[in-house]
Amino acid sequence: MERITSRENPKIKEYVRLAGNKKDRDQLGLFVIEGKKVCLEAFCEQVNIKTAFLTRRFLEEHPETAAQAEAAAEETYLISEEIEAKLTGCKTPQGIFCVCKKLDKLLDVDTILNKRLLVMLCGVQDPGNLGTVLRTADAFGVDGVILADNCCDVYSPKVVRSTMGSLLRTPLLWTKDSAEFLRSLHGRVYSAAAVVDRDALPMEELRLPVDRPCILCIGSEGSGLSAGTAAACDQRVTIRMRGNAESLNAAVAAAVLMWELQKNR
Amino acid sequence: MERITSRENPKIKEYVRLAGNKKDRDQLGLFVIEGKKVCLEAFCEQVNIKTAFLTRRFLEEHPETAAQAEAAAEETYLISEEIEAKLTGCKTPQGIFCVCKKLDKLLDVDTILNKRLLVMLCGVQDPGNLGTVLRTADAFGVDGVILADNCCDVYSPKVVRSTMGSLLRTPLLWTKDSAEFLRSLHGRVYSAAAVVDRDALPMEELRLPVDRPCILCIGSEGSGLSAGTAAACDQRVTIRMRGNAESLNAAVAAAVLMWELQKNR
Numbered sequence: 001m002e003r004i005t006s007r008e009n010p011k012i013k014e015y016v017r018l019a020g021n022k023k024d025r026d027q028l029g030l031f032v033i034e035g036k037k038v039c040l041e042a043f044c045e046q047v048n049i050k051t052a053f054l055t056r057r058f059l060e061e062h063p064e065t066a067a068q069a070e071a072a073a074e075e076t077y078l079i080s081e082e083i084e085a086k087l088t089g090c091k092t093p094q095g096i097f098c099v100c101k102k103l104d105k106l107l108d109v110d111t112i113l114n115k116r117l118l119v120m121l122c123g124v125q126d127p128g129n130l131g132t133v134l135r136t137a138d139a140f141g142v143d144g145v146i147l148a149d150n151c152c153d154v155y156s157p158k159v160v161r162s163t164m165g166s167l168l169r170t171p172l173l174w175t176k177d178s179a180e181f182l183r184s185l186h187g188r189v190y191s192a193a194a195v196v197d198r199d200a201l202p203m204e205e206l207r208l209p210v211d212r213p214c215i216l217c218i219g220s221e222g223s224g225l226s227a228g229t230a231a232a233c234d235q236r237v238t239i240r241m242r243g244n245a246e247s248l249n250a251a252v253a254a255a256v257l258m259w260e261l262q263k264n265r
Numbered sequence: 266m267e268r269i270t271s272r273e274n275p276k277i278k279e280y281v282r283l284a285g286n287k288k289d290r291d292q293l294g295l296f297v298i299e300g301k302k303v304c305l306e307a308f309c310e311q312v313n314i315k316t317a318f319l320t321r322r323f324l325e326e327h328p329e330t331a332a333q334a335e336a337a338a339e340e341t342y343l344i345s346e347e348i349e350a351k352l353t354g355c356k357t358p359q360g361i362f363c364v365c366k367k368l369d370k371l372l373d374v375d376t377i378l379n380k381r382l383l384v385m386l387c388g389v390q391d392p393g394n395l396g397t398v399l400r401t402a403d404a405f406g407v408d409g410v411i412l413a414d415n416c417c418d419v420y421s422p423k424v425v426r427s428t429m430g431s432l433l434r435t436p437l438l439w440t441k442d443s444a445e446f447l448r449s450l451h452g453r454v455y456s457a458a459a460v461v462d463r464d465a466l467p468m469e470e471l472r473l474p475v476d477r478p479c480i481l482c483i484g485s486e487g488s489g490l491s492a493g494t495a496a497a498c499d500q501r502v503t504i505r506m507r508g509n510a511e512s513l514n515a516a517v518a519a520a521v522l523m524w525e526l527q528k529n530r
Binding site: 128132135136137138139140141142162164165166169204239241242243244245246247248249251252255256259262263 | 393397400401402403404405406407427429430431434469504506507508509510511512513514516517520521524527528
């Protein structure tokens with residue numbers, strides 16, 4: 001295994017650029033992951049691994065995972081702890097880092113029509129929220145996630161970290177304009193708009209049609225769903241609150257909605 | 266209104282210490298808040314405000330809130346934008362900061378026995394998760410939150426920010442040892458332990474006794490509830506998952522559990 005000790009090594013600089021910049025991720029079609037758990041998920045989900053970086057400590061403590069990394073990655077390098085400190089986004093790095101090719105578990109309009117339950121995120125900006133929603137969707141058996149209206153980049157390290165590996169499993173579709181997308185599928189899907197409105201249908205009363213997939217649409221943290229997107233949906237649903245808080249955290253609201261949705265499935 | 270321009274001013278140094286150190290918050294019995302929304306909540310909830318700091322921009326843009334701050338606080342100071350940059354924990358500060366006396370909406374064992382629904386957090390370490398749970402508890406009408414087993418400090422700026430004002434409304438009780446606490450209330454409360462275990466009772470099937478308050482116990486992010494705490498509970502409950510993710514984010518799991526709990530109320 002070749003050893004990298006220079007912080008100026010081009011492979012190291014590439015990793016740092018990919019961790020920091022969406023533009024580089026888009027241009028190169030690559031993203032980065034770190035930590036034993038998510039790297040194991042990546043090997044297991046057959047994600048294409050371009051480069052793996054391991055510390056000597058990791059090699060000694062986790063020889064099996066290290067061997068899997070070497071087998072999965074096109075190139076594997078041994079890195080010093082100084083380089084590790086440069087790569088990591090964590091307080092206590094675990095000593096394993098990979099550069100991955102972007103995922104190909106993509107949805108398209110045809111595959112959507114064969115699904116049962118989808119979530120569309122419209123303009124979600126907080127990486128932690130976006131990652132948590134992907135993790136929850138995976139836990140609750142949602143069949144895919146549609147990213148609309150310029151959500152933040154799912155390949156940013158913070159999103160990847162928050163998904164706890166779910167990103168690598170969840171089928172994804174990107175679309176520019178949620179309202180247009182919903183109109184194009186009118187009659188072929190059943191769409192529900194999550195809104196903060198006491199007059200909307202309480203989520204637990206929603207009954208899904210059995211003949212079409214359902215798309216649950218969730219808006220951004222600050223401003224919720226746009227009026228245009230809500231109007232393009234078949235139903236407006238809400239979470240009835242008993243208490244005092246004006247609203248829920250976006251990831252929490254999405255979780256409660258998905259929870260009720262999969263119960264009614 | 267007196268003007269502060271020196272970063273070495275003792276009032277400014279006190280704010281910075283309170284924002285950064287639990288030890289200082291504990292010693293002085295004070296904590297800090299920033300931003301228009303949470304400060305308005307504090308005035309509204311009659312929190313004791315020791316000091317308010319306002320920028321000129323805030324005074325000009327929000328004269329009503331500024332007047333409320335002056336009325337509520339023992340001392341109000343005009344600060345420069347340079348000082349604002351020193352005080353803030355946000356990317357885009359709003360120009361209003363307060364030093365508050367710690368809250369007195371406290372629970373004790375007797376008040377607990379008059380409540381219906383309580384949540385006990387055991388060793389929750391992530392400030393964002395803790396804050397989000399407090400916000401969700403408030404939204405779902407939970408009557409109080411018990412903090413056990415060295416949860417992170419609810420008065421840290423990150424928790425305060427994540428609660429979106431709910432911290433100021435929620436009755437709180439601190440206790441050192443969750444298992445001991447539950448044993449001391451044995452028979453007088455009904456306690457449910459949230460666990461990741463396929464054989465535990467699905468949360469939606471839990472029926473609460475009407476003659477006693479219910480305490481839902483939620484463990485830490487990493488390791489969940491301790492065996493001792495779970496054993497001290499009357500029932501073990503879980504969230505049945507259909508999908509692939511091994512577990513949910515702690516704040517998401519707490520939200521789904523509280524949601525089901527308040528539905529059964």
